[in-house]
Amino acid sequence: MDLYDRLYELYAEFDTETLRAYREFVDLFPPLDSRVALDRWDEANAALAERRAGIEASVPDGDVLASVAQRADREAAFTALDLRGKYGRSVNALVLDVDETLRSAGDTDNEIPRKTLHLLTEFAEHDVPLVICTGQTLENVKGFLVQGLGNELVHSGDVSVVYEAGAGVFTPGSGADTKRLLYDDLDDDVRGVVDDVRSRVLREAPESVRRGCHLQGNEFNVTLKPNYETGSDRADEVIDEAMAHLLELVGEAVAERTDVADGPAAARAFFADVDPEIEASLKRAGADVPADSDAEAVPLLERLAVALYRADAAELAAHDLDKAAGVRAALDALGIEDPFVCVMGDSKSDLRVMEWAAEANAGIAAAPAHSSDSVLEHVEATDQLVFAPGGADEILRTVYALNRLVGLDD
Numbered sequence: 001m002d003l004y005d006r007l008y009e010l011y012a013e014f015d016t017e018t019l020r021a022y023r024e025f026v027d028l029f030p031p032l033d034s035r036v037a038l039d040r041w042d043e044a045n046a047a048l049a050e051r052r053a054g055i056e057a058s059v060p061d062g063d064v065l066a067s068v069a070q071r072a073d074r075e076a077a078f079t080a081l082d083l084r085g086k087y088g089r090s091v092n093a094l095v096l097d098v099d100e101t102l103r104s105a106g107d108t109d110n111e112i113p114r115k116t117l118h119l120l121t122e123f124a125e126h127d128v129p130l131v132i133c134t135g136q137t138l139e140n141v142k143g144f145l146v147q148g149l150g151n152e153l154v155h156s157g158d159v160s161v162v163y164e165a166g167a168g169v170f171t172p173g174s175g176a177d178t179k180r181l182l183y184d185d186l187d188d189d190v191r192g193v194v195d196d197v198r199s200r201v202l203r204e205a206p207e208s209v210r211r212g213c214h215l216q217g218n219e220f221n222v223t224l225k226p227n228y229e230t231g232s233d234r235a236d237e238v239i240d241e242a243m244a245h246l247l248e249l250v251g252e253a254v255a256e257r258t259d260v261a262d263g264p265a266a267a268r269a270f271f272a273d274v275d276p277e278i279e280a281s282l283k284r285a286g287a288d289v290p291a292d293s294d295a296e297a298v299p300l301l302e303r304l305a306v307a308l309y310r311a312d313a314a315e316l317a318a319h320d321l322d323k324a325a326g327v328r329a330a331l332d333a334l335g336i337e338d339p340f341v342c343v344m345g346d347s348k349s350d351l352r353v354m355e356w357a358a359e360a361n362a363g364i365a366a367a368p369a370h371s372s373d374s375v376l377e378h379v380e381a382t383d384q385l386v387f388a389p390g391g392a393d394e395i396l397r398t399v400y401a402l403n404r405l406v407g408l409d410d
Contacts, residue, residue, distance in 0.1 A: 002410050003081065003405070003408055003409070003410050004081065006059055006060060006061065006065065007065065007068075007077055007078065007081060007405075009059060010055065010059060010065050010068075010069055010077075011069070011074040011077065013058075014051075014054070014055055014058075014069065015051070016069040016070075016073070016074070017073070018051070019048070019051045019052070019055075019066075019069055019070050020069070020070055020071070020073065022044050022045075022047050022048040022051065022070075023048055023070040023071065024115065025041075025044045026041065026044050026045050026048055027115075027118050028114055028115060028118060029041050029044070048070070052066045052070065055069065061408050064404050064405070064407070064408060067404055068080075068400075068401045068404050068405065071119075071397050071400045071401065072397040072398060072400060072401040073397070076394065076397045076398040076401055077398075077401050077405075079385075079398050079401075080398050080399070080401035080402040080405055081401075081405060082383075083364065083383065083398070083402050084402055084405050084406055086383075087340070087364070088406070089340045089406065090340070090402060090403040090406040090407075091128060091340055091341060091342045091363070091364070091399050091402060091403060092128060092129075092336055092338075092339060092340055092341070093128060093129045093130070093131055093331060093334065093336055093339055093340075093341045093342075094120070094123055094128060094129070094130050094131065094341065094342050094344070094396075094399070095131045095133050095327055095341045095342065095343045095344070095345075095353060095357075095363075096120075096130065096131065096132055096133060096344050096345075096392075097133055097134060097344060097345035097346060097347070097350050098112075098132060098134045098136065098141070098144075099134070099135075099136070100346045100347075100368060100370065100371075100389070101344050101345050101346050101350075101367075101368060101392060102116060102344075102392050103390070104368070104389045104390040112144070112148050113390065113392075113393065115393050116392050116393045116396065117148045117149060119393055119396040119397070119400070120149060120396070121149060121150075121153060122400070123396070123399075123400070124149075124153055124156070124158045124159065126403075127158075128403070129158045129159065129160065129334045129336065130158065130159045130160070131159075131160045131161075131162060131327055131330045131331065131334070131341075132145065132159070132160070132161045132162070133162040133323050133326065133327060133330075133345070133350070133353065134161070134162070134163060134165070135163075135164060135165040135221075135223070135313075135315075135349065136163060136164070137163060137164065137216065137217050137218055137219070138161060138163040138164075138168065138170055138219070139217075141161050141163055142154070142161070142170070145159070145161070154172060155172040155173055156172075156173060157171075157172070157173030157174065157334075158334070159171070159172065160330035160331075160333055160334055161330075162323060162326030162327055162329075162330050163219075163326075164218050164219060164220055164221045164317070164321075165221065165317060165321070165322060165323050165326070165349045166182060166317075166321040166322045166323045166324070166325050166326035166349075167181075167182060167183050167218070167219060167220040167221055167317065167318075167321050167326075168180060168181050168182055168183065168219060168220070168326075169182065169326050169329045169330045169333060171330060171333040171334065174333045174334075177332075177333045180329055180333070181219070181220075182321055182325065182326065182329060183219070183220040183318065183321055185320075186318050186320060186321070187303075189257050189300055189303070190300075190303045190304065190318050190320075191318075192253070192257065193250065193253040193254060193257070193300070193304060194220065194221075194222060194304075194316060194317075194318065196249070196252075196253040196256075197222050197246065197249045197250055197253055197316055198215075198222045200249055201215060201222055201224065201245070201246065201249060202214075202215055204249070205242075205245055206241065206245060208238060208241055209224070209238060209241050209242050209245050211227070212226060212227050212228065212234070212238035212241075212242075213225060213226055213227060213238055213239075213242050214227055216313075220317070220318075220321070221315060221316065221317040222246070222315065222316040222317075223313050223314075223315045223316075224239070224242040224246065224313060224314045224315070225312070225313050226238050226239055226242075226311070226312070226313075230311060230312045231311045231312070232311065235311040235312065236310060236311035237284075239281070239308070239309075239310065239311055239312065239313065239314050240281045240282075240284045240285040241285050242314040243278065243281045243282065243285065243306075243308055243314040244268075244281075244282055244285040244286075244287040246306065246314050246316055247264065247267045247268050247271060247282070247287075247306065248264045248267075250263075250264075250267045250301075250304065250306065250316060251263030251264030251265065251266055251267035251268070251297075252264060254266065254267060254297050254300050254301060254304075255297070257300060258296050258297055258300055259296050260294045260296050260297045261294070262294070263294075263297065265288070265290050265294075266290075266293045266294040266296075266297035266298075266301070267293075267297070267301060268282055268287060268288065268289050268290065269289060269290040269291065269292055269293040269294075270293035270297065270298065270301045271301070271306045272289045273293065274306075275306075275307075275308065277308050277310065278306065278308050281308050281310070302319065303318065303319050303320065304316065304317075304318060304319055305317040305318060305319045305321075305322070307348070307349070309347070322349060322352045323345075323349050323350060323352055323353045324352040324353045324355075324356040327341075327343075327353050327356070328356075339362045339363065340362060340363050341357055341362060341363035341364075342363060342364050342365075342366060342395070342399050343357050343363055343364070343365045343366070344365075344366045344367065344392060344395060345365075345367060345371075345375065346367055346368050346370065346371035346372065346375060347371070347372055347375065348372055348374060348375070350367075350375060351372070351374055351375050351378060354375070354378050354379070354382075355378065358378075358382060364382065364383050364385065365378060365379050365382055365383070365385065366379060366383075366385035366386070366387060366395040367379045367385070367386055367387075368386070368387055368388070368389050368390075368391070368392075369386050369387065369388060369389060370389050385398070
């Protein structure tokens with residue numbers, strides 16, 4: 001009987017749904033100082049062990065298949081089997097965006113669900129490191145990671161944080177490599193533009209932007225966030241204005257370092273051409289968008305990265321600092337020489353990591369259904385690992401099953 005048939009028989013002959021319910025109850029049952037509650041947990045744990053034993057005794061490779069069935073439903077298990085056939089490798093690191101990927105403002109009350117956190121802990125305990133890859137500041141990420149995963153795991157040497165979308169990498173327990181400031185390697189002109197913009201961005205902003213935005217506390221990137229609810233009409237309007245203001249300052253800083261007569265016009269033309277969403281934002285803000293950028297400005301503008309997150313943020317960073325570069329540095333700090341990762345994310349910055357993994361044959365990609373169109377196009381064109389908002393655990397269960405199935409014979 002081949003592996004496909006064994007897996008088919010597993011889900012056809014056994015009540016795997018109840019098995020998973022017992023597993024989740026045992027894993028997530030809150031610690032209560034109650035005899036009745038502890039008795040209930042003991043009963044569930046005994047029932048789980050009994051059902052596992054029944055599978056282990058009845059099918060070849062029963063111990064492995066029982067571990068798959070207690071985590072993954074039938075669809076996830078057969079998806080894992082397809083991935084096993086395509087790649088023949090287990091995932092040796094998880095690369096995870098946070099906002100709108102692990103957690104969702106609309107579906108998980110902006111908290112990482114306990115079932116997702118528990119699965120992440122399980123992976124780390126089975127020597128699959130976690131690379132948390134986010135645009136947020138390091139201090140913000142460290143706070144919720146310690147709260148969700150625990151201080152011991154975060155500082156175990158199996159967790160790395162790529163923060164500010166690649167500006168730096170923090171890997172506790174890595175000695176001299178614990179914190180790597182990737183922006184230190186940039187040339188003086190790029191760092192100078194970013195520093196100039198940061199020093200002026202709120203001080204010289206139009207009143208509507210100065211009152212309607214705040215400057216996120218980044219180490220390197222310059223990120224304007226709205227003082228209104230993300231996604232609201234007022235946030236949408238002020239972020240459009242902030243984008244126009246940001247490019248004005250970028251252009252002026254570039255003009256100081258080049259022979260460009262009208263730096264702001266060159267910056268608007270260049271980034272509007274690079275990103276249609278920025279072009280639309282500038283037009284909504286009433287800014288003039290020239291058809292072509294000044295050729296003298298292009299070499300420096302190409303070294304900069306400007307991003308619009310509609311009704312959420314306007315951001316300036318360095319093109320050479322992206323999540324993909326940060327992930328490679330994190331994997332190096334974690335000692336993973338031949339990576340095969342699972343990348344989960346929703347935005348264009350996550351797409352760069354997904355594309356790197358695909359081009360280097362270094363992993364698979366998954367995304368929530370509300371992701372950017374370009375992200376969904378990539379994921380649909382590769383392994384179709386799309387999950388419901390707030391449902392990151394679906395993909396983690398598939399990866400868990402993949403890692404268990406890879407070691408079995410066909």
